[in-house]
Each structure stands twice: as C-alpha cells, then as structure tokens.
Amino acid sequence: MGKTDTGDSTRMAGLAKRNRRTFIGEAAGGVIATLAASKAAAETLADVPPRMMGAPVSGRSERSSFAELSRIPESTAGKRNVAAADAINSKTPLQSLVGTITPSDLHYERSHAGVPDLDPAKHRLLIHGMAARPTVLRVADLRAMPSFSRIMFLECSGNGWENWKAADPSLTVQNMYGMLSTHEWTGVPLRALLDMVGRTADARWMLAEGGDGSGMARSIPLTDEILDESMVAYAQNGESLRPAHGFPLRLLVPGFEGNMSVKWLRRLKLGDQPFMTRWETARYTGLMPDGRARQFHLRQDVNSVITNPSGMMHIEPGYHRVSGIAWSGHGKIEKVEFSADGGLTWRRAQLNAPVLAKAQTRFEVDWEWDGSPAKILSRSTDEKGNIQPDRKTLVGELGTNAVFHYNAQQTWAVDRQGRVTNVLA
Amino acid sequence: MFLLRGLFLALALALCPAPVANAQSFGRPATAAEIALWDIDVRPDGKGLPAGSGSVARGKEVFAGNCAACHGTQGQGGLQDRLVGGVGSLATPAPVKTVGSFWPYATTLFDYIHRAMPYWAPGSLGVDDTYAVSAYILHLNGILPSDAVLDQHSLPQVKMPNREGFFVDKEFRRFVNAGR
Numbered sequence: 001m002g003k004t005d006t007g008d009s010t011r012m013a014g015l016a017k018r019n020r021r022t023f024i025g026e027a028a029g030g031v032i033a034t035l036a037a038s039k040a041a042a043e044t045l046a047d048v049p050p051r052m053m054g055a056p057v058s059g060r061s062e063r064s065s066f067a068e069l070s071r072i073p074e075s076t077a078g079k080r081n082v083a084a085a086d087a088i089n090s091k092t093p094l095q096s097l098v099g100t101i102t103p104s105d106l107h108y109e110r111s112h113a114g115v116p117d118l119d120p121a122k123h124r125l126l127i128h129g130m131a132a133r134p135t136v137l138r139v140a141d142l143r144a145m146p147s148f149s150r151i152m153f154l155e156c157s158g159n160g161w162e163n164w165k166a167a168d169p170s171l172t173v174q175n176m177y178g179m180l181s182t183h184e185w186t187g188v189p190l191r192a193l194l195d196m197v198g199r200t201a202d203a204r205w206m207l208a209e210g211g212d213g214s215g216m217a218r219s220i221p222l223t224d225e226i227l228d229e230s231m232v233a234y235a236q237n238g239e240s241l242r243p244a245h246g247f248p249l250r251l252l253v254p255g256f257e258g259n260m261s262v263k264w265l266r267r268l269k270l271g272d273q274p275f276m277t278r279w280e281t282a283r284y285t286g287l288m289p290d291g292r293a294r295q296f297h298l299r300q301d302v303n304s305v306i307t308n309p310s311g312m313m314h315i316e317p318g319y320h321r322v323s324g325i326a327w328s329g330h331g332k333i334e335k336v337e338f339s340a341d342g343g344l345t346w347r348r349a350q351l352n353a354p355v356l357a358k359a360q361t362r363f364e365v366d367w368e369w370d371g372s373p374a375k376i377l378s379r380s381t382d383e384k385g386n387i388q389p390d391r392k393t394l395v396g397e398l399g400t401n402a403v404f405h406y407n408a409q410q411t412w413a414v415d416r417q418g419r420v421t422n423v424l425a
Numbered sequence: 426m427f428l429l430r431g432l433f434l435a436l437a438l439a440l441c442p443a444p445v446a447n448a449q450s451f452g453r454p455a456t457a458a459e460i461a462l463w464d465i466d467v468r469p470d471g472k473g474l475p476a477g478s479g480s481v482a483r484g485k486e487v488f489a490g491n492c493a494a495c496h497g498t499q500g501q502g503g504l505q506d507r508l509v510g511g512v513g514s515l516a517t518p519a520p521v522k523t524v525g526s527f528w529p530y531a532t533t534l535f536d537y538i539h540r541a542m543p544y545w546a547p548g549s550l551g552v553d554d555t556y557a558v559s560a561y562i563l564h565l566n567g568i569l570p571s572d573a574v575l576d577q578h579s580l581p582q583v584k585m586p587n588r589e590g591f592f593v594d595k596e597f598r599r600f601v602n603a604g605r
Binding site: 125126134138142144205207209213214217221223266269271273276289293295298400 | 527
C-alpha cells in the first residue's frame with residue numbers, strides 16, 4: 001500500500017464484503033451506539049413498529065428519547081467521575097457527534113468560579129485604559145452595532161493533558177479531547193470597538209476581565225490577526241449565549257487557547273504591557289524539563305484525533321469508515337493522514353466540507369480490519385505547513401510536565417478481541 | 426439641497442475611512458469615578474495597587490478565617506491548591522507549583538486574592554486584609570519575616586524566588602518586550 005493511497009479502492013472492496021455481522025460491529029462503535037433502544041434491532045420489515053400519531057407540536061424541540069447525548073463533568077487530569085459541584089470543566093461527547101458543529105448544550109465548558117446567570121439589563125462592558133474615549137456599553141448597544149459571524153473552534157489549552165506521562169487505557173475520546181467544540185458565534189468586531197474608544201497607538205495589550213466570581217482576566221496581545229478576527233460575542237449558533245458560555249457577553253479570540261475568550265465579559269483595559277494575571281503566570285504556563293516555564297504560548301497548534309473507533313469501543317473485523325476531527329489555530333486543515341500500523345505507513349484521509357480556518361474539520365478514511373492487533377492514528381497538516389508531531393517528538397521538545405498544549409498524534413490500539421484503547425504510541 | 430447632501434457625503438467619506446462602526450457612536454462616556462470602582466488589576470510594577478497596609482500577624486488571622494479550610498492551616502493544601510513549599514521541585518518528575526516555588530510576582534498574589542478569593546465570597550476581604558494575607562502567605566514561604574508589613578510601596582519590591590523562571594513563547598516575545 002502506497003503512503004498516500006486515497007483508500008477508495010479498499011472502500012469498494014470493503015462494501016462488497018460487508019455483511020450483517022460487520023454492520024452491527026460498526027454500529028456498536030458509531031453514532032448509532034447513542035440510540036439506547038437500538039439493541040433489539042428489527043430483523044425483518046415485519047418487525048418494524050407500525051406508524052402512529054405523534055406527540056403534539058411543541059414550542060421547542062427536544063432530543064429523541066432514544067438518543068443519549070451528554071457531556072461529562074470532570075476535575076483536573078486524574079480526577080474523573082467527580083461530583084458536579086467539584087467539577088471545573090464539562091467535556092463534549094466527540095464520539096457521538098458527526099459533522100463539525102457542536103450542539104449548543106454540548107459545547108465544552110470550563111469555568112473558574114461556577115456559572116453566573118447575569119441580568120443583561122444590568123450588565124455593562126467598560127472599555128478604558130490607553131484610550132481617548134473610555135466608554136460604557138450596554139448589551140443593547142452592542143447588539144445595535146454592525147455584527148459578523150464566524151464558525152470557529154474553541155479548545156481548552158489543557159485538552160489532551162491525560163496523556164503527558166502515561167496512557168490510562170480506560171479513557172474515551174471524550175475524556176481526553178472533549179474540551180474542544182465548534183460553533184458559529186456572532187458579535188461585534190473587536191477592532192471596531194477599540195477604534196471607537198480611540199485606542200492609542202502604543203496600546204499593544206488588552207486585559208479582558210469576566211464578571212464571574214473569579215473576575216477571570218487575561219492579557220490579550222493586540223496583533224493585527226487578533227484585532228481583525230476577534231469579537232465581543234453575544235450569540236452562539238444563532239441564539240443568545242448560554243450562561244455556561246458567557247451570557248450575555250464574551251470575548252472570542254479565534255485560534256488561541258480557550259481561556260483567552262473570556263466569558264461574562266465586563267471590562268477591556270488597554271495597556272502597553274501584559275498585566276501578568278494569575279492565569280497567565282501561575283496557571284496557563286508550560287513547565288519545561290529544565291524547570292523554567294513557557295509563558296504566553298497562546299496559539300492552539302495543529303491537532304487531530306480519530307473519534308470512531310476510539311477508546312473503550314469494541315469493533316468487529318471487516319470494513320470500517322474511520323472518522324475523526326482535525327483542527328489548527330494557524331488556519332485551515334490542509335490534509336489528514338491515517339495509519340493503521342502505528343505510524344509506519346500513512347495514507348490520505350478524505351476531508352469533508354466545509355473546511356474552514358480555525359474550525360473543526362471532519363475527516364473520514366476506509367479501513368479494512370483483518371482482526372490482528374493494530375494501532376490506528378491520524379496526523380494533520382495545516383495550510384501554514386505545520387505538521388502534528390508524534391508523541392516522541394513533542395515530549396522530546398517539551399518534556400512531560402507542561403500540562404498544557406498537548407497536540408501529539410493520538411494512537412488507539414486495537415487488540416485481537418476488537419477492544420480499542422488509549423495508548424501513548 | 427442636493428449640493429448640501431453632496432457636501433455631507435464628501436465630508437463623511439473624507440473623515441471616516443475607518444469601518445462602519447465608527448460612523449456612529451455607541452454607549453456613553455465612562456466617568457473617572459465609576460472606572461475607579463472596577464479598575465482592580467495590579468501590574469508587576471505596582472501600578473493599580475490601592476492605598477492600605479497589612480501585617481503578617483494580621484494575615485495569620487485572616488488566613489485562618491478565610492483560607493485555611495481549603496488551603497490547609499499552614500498553606501500545605503487540602504481541598505484546593507497548595508500554597509507553600511515545592512522549591513527545587515520544578516525540574517523533577519513531580520513538580521509542585523506553589524506561590525513560593527512558582528509564582529513570579531508578589532503583585533499577582535495581591536491581584537488574585539483581591540479579585541477571586543475567598544472562593545465563596547470574592548471581593549469580601551478589604552484592601553488592608555488583602556495586604557495582610559498576602560504578607561502571611563509570603564511569610565509561610567520564607568519570603569518575608571514574621572514582622573513584615575506590606576503596602577503599595579513594599580509589595581512590588583518583593584523578589585519572588587522564581588522571578589526568573591519564565592520565558593515568553595517566541596511568537597509573542599516582541600510583544601512582551603516592546604513595553605519594557
């Protein structure tokens with residue numbers, strides 16, 4: 001098999017050989033696994049329940065009673081299955097989702113002092129500091145301004161932190177990569193707001209502060225890229241922000257660590273240097289092998305992960321349409337490659353449209369599993385030429401104490417019984 | 426009339442080359458008094474520190490009543506982060522990041538306590554008690570003597586053990602250094 005075989009020929013062969021047994025095997029690892037009552041599958045058309053009158057039309061549509069979709073509230077790495085009150089984040093069920101857009105109630109969540117539900121009538125955004133016209137804006141003022149929308153991913157810089165030192169075989173892709181989501185967000189261009197208040201030429205940094213209990217605050221470097229792409233948002237997927245995601249206002253900085261997209265935003269202060277808050281000194285900095293810490297490593301690097309099949313699933317020999325997601329804070333995904341032999345040989349996966357800059361990209365690739373032990377993994381490349389590193393390269397550069405910004409290729413091992421588990425490589 | 430409209434248009438084009446948002450003003454001017462209510466951030470050079478002071482002795486009382494339940498009576502950690510010790514551990518396989526071993530700026534300690542602590546009642550400590558409990562935590566780490574008193578002048582002078590322990594990612598190095 002060539003290193004960049006598209007896999008189309010193997011797909012056709014696989015489809016021809018496909019039988020009921022492999023279909024059920026595939027379903028067990030796929031989206032259909034979320035349908036709770038599908039175990040008693042209809043054997044013939046005579047077993048399909050008759051048509052009947054449905055429920056009344058309602059003001060808001062809910063999920064099917066057969067669909068089970070939920071985030072997992074967790075604490076820091078190594079502290080899973082905690083009580084909701086002790087959780088600091090809640091992770092998206094990537095293994096159950098298709099396409100690229102995350103449903104609004106399943107977008108991952110990370111907060112630093114719980115989730116306030118702020119009264120929009122009383123909420124204010126103050127913009128001040130190195131500006132000619134310090135300004136107070138109501139939510140209604142922002143909603144009256146020219147707006148734009150953008151589909152983009154958000155990712156916690158701690159995403160993937162489970163695998164820095166060891167691979168827990170009991171982890172799912174949701175446990176490991178669930179602090180990643182993609183939405184369409186709508187709001188006011190940051191540059192327009194800062195122009196309006198008369199930002200001075202030497203105001204190169206901006207403190208963004210939340211109205212949550214912790215007053216979460218980050219220093220944002222005002223590069224042209226960040227000024228051009230960022231927004232003060234008031235809507236997600238077409239509706240007002242939900243409290244968990246910053247209602248009524250939040251900052252969004254596409255391509256950078258999620259913590260910078262400050263929720264419950266109430267203050268923007270312009271300055272000539274970083275403010276050195278706790279989060280950008282003691283928290284979101286990466287410890288290197290020599291004991292020094294890398295600071296302001298803000299961009300989310302090129303990444304990808306196979307979501308089906310993935311950790312804790314069970315597969316049967318035969319045809320599999322492997323599916324996963326790729327993303328990069330540098331721009332668009334250029335290509336994704338797939339390996340079923342632990343990275344010895346690679347072939348190109350298909351990228352499903354839409355492929356948008358700084359948004360989740362869906363990839364698929366055919367794989368015929370012969371029943372022998374395998375190691376499957378993906379490797380993404382973005383339009384700037386950044387290639388997702390293998391684990392050895394990443395750890396060789398950063399050591400294993402960094403906690404944040406883990407973007408090594410993720411390997412899933414498949415044993416003879418078809419059990420899929422997390423391994424380091 | 427047409428001439429006038431044309432003149433306005435020409436003026437608008439000439440004066441407003443910037444985005445559409447600039448053609449209108451939104452919001453209202455912020456007054457200095459209300460900015461002062463919210464302007465709580467403290468920079469490493471001490472800019473933003475309010476007037477006031479607090480001693481290690483007073484800080485011990487404040488800590489016992491507000492912090493010890495989560496951080497341990499001696500800051501050794503408990504339900505929440507350990508605040509004391511860990512010096513010399515950062516390059517080992519099990520680094521312990523505390524105020525004493527990791528935090529680069531004492532000003533950040535004041536800023537964080539003032540804005541975020543205690544967790545269940547953020548902002549409830551007064552300025553003096555925030556100085557005091559900052560002094561106590563620094564004392565627990567052996568950075569300040571037991572008779573120390575902190576205020577807006579002395580706090581920025583405190584040299585943290587790990588002050589030189591950070592480097593800026595290459596992408597933003599010039600941005601951090603430009604203001605220095």
